[in-house]
Amino acid sequence: MEKSQRPLxxxxxxxxxxxxxxxxxxHRITGVALVIGTLVLVYWLLAAASGPEAYASAQAxxxxxxxxxxxxxxxxxxxxxxxxxIRHLFWDVGLGFELKTAYASGNAVIAVSIALTVxxxxxxxxxxxxx
Amino acid sequence: MNLRTPLARARGLGSAKSGTHHWWMQRxxxxxxxxxxxxxxASLVVVVTADHETVILWLHxxxxxxxxxxxxxxxxxxxxxxxxxxxxxxxxxxxxKLVSIVVLKLASVLLTATCLFAVLSIAFGG
Numbered sequence: 001m002e003k004s005q006r007p008l009x010x011x012x013x014x015x016x017x018x019x020x021x022x023x024x025x026x027h028r029i030t031g032v033a034l035v036i037g038t039l040v041l042v043y044w045l046l047a048a049a050s051g052p053e054a055y056a057s058a059q060a061x062x063x064x065x066x067x068x069x070x071x072x073x074x075x076x077x078x079x080x081x082x083x084x085x086i087r088h089l090f091w092d093v094g095l096g097f098e099l100k101t102a103y104a105s106g107n108a109v110i111a112v113s114i115a116l117t118v119x120x121x122x123x124x125x126x127x128x129x130x131x
Numbered sequence: 132m133n134l135r136t137p138l139a140r141a142r143g144l145g146s147a148k149s150g151t152h153h154w155w156m157q158r159x160x161x162x163x164x165x166x167x168x169x170x171x172x173a174s175l176v177v178v179v180t181a182d183h184e185t186v187i188l189w190l191h192x193x194x195x196x197x198x199x200x201x202x203x204x205x206x207x208x209x210x211x212x213x214x215x216x217x218x219x220x221x222x223x224x225x226x227x228k229l230v231s232i233v234v235l236k237l238a239s240v241l242l243t244a245t246c247l248f249a250v251l252s253i254a255f256g257g
Contacts, residue, residue: 028217031210031214031217032213032217035213035214038206038210038242041203041206041246042245042246042249045245045246045249045250046245046249048183048186048190048249048253049248049249049253049256051183052184055183055186056183059179075172078168082164082165082168082169085161085164085165086165088161089161089162092158120176123176124175124180127176127180127181128180
């Protein structure tokens with residue numbers, strides 16, 4: 001069969017990923033992760049409403065090393081989805097579509113979301129070791 | 132030739148009869164969640180490291196309780212809109228797609244009610 005000269009749609013295994021496409025799928029992945037993360041919010045709020053004992057066991061579970069790793073993941077997912085979501089809102093009003101701007105905003109999303117995660121956890125640890 | 136009536140075209144609601152409603156609500160909840168989620172995470176940084184009494188006192192504040200309720204509604208509304216798109220994109224069996232979206236919608240309403248109940252029971256509790 002003669003090879004078509006028309007452009008092919010990206011074949012994921014051999015297509016070199018760009019920043020823009022990676023951030024796009026990461027936005028979706030973090031969105032799904034955050035929906036799963038809402039179950040932690042439900043559990044935490046119910047535990048708080050149930051009383052000190054239930055809250056203490058929820059805190060123990062979420063504060064264990066595994067709980068902290070999972071919460072670190074959820075917090076980064078939240079900050080990433082938040083920052084990239086703002087990037088999407090600018091696109092929605094027609095701003096920032098130039099290739100250079102799209103890459104600059106993409107890099108900014110990565111930098112700011114990492115920075116916010118570090119700041120949030122640093123503050124939480126500083127609060128804990130305080131009074 | 133366009134077979135649609137001028138009124139149908141003017142309403143712009145398309146074949147799904149909902150027009151840009153899904154898109155618009157996703158953006159509206161996104162805009163609401165920018166300040167709400169930043170406020171919530173900033174609060175959690177303080178609250179989560181303290182004891183049960185601190186959480187209860189925190190949620191006794193009317194402003195905190197109201198913002199928490201707004202956050203809960205916005206989170207689950209936004210989440211189910213996003214998940215619906217994901218399911219529509221990746222679930223190719225028509226029946227499974229329909230069932231999963233119905234379960235998603237009902238579960239998100241149930242979880243919203245559960246979270247609101249928890250917040251309000253603390254806010255109005257002794």
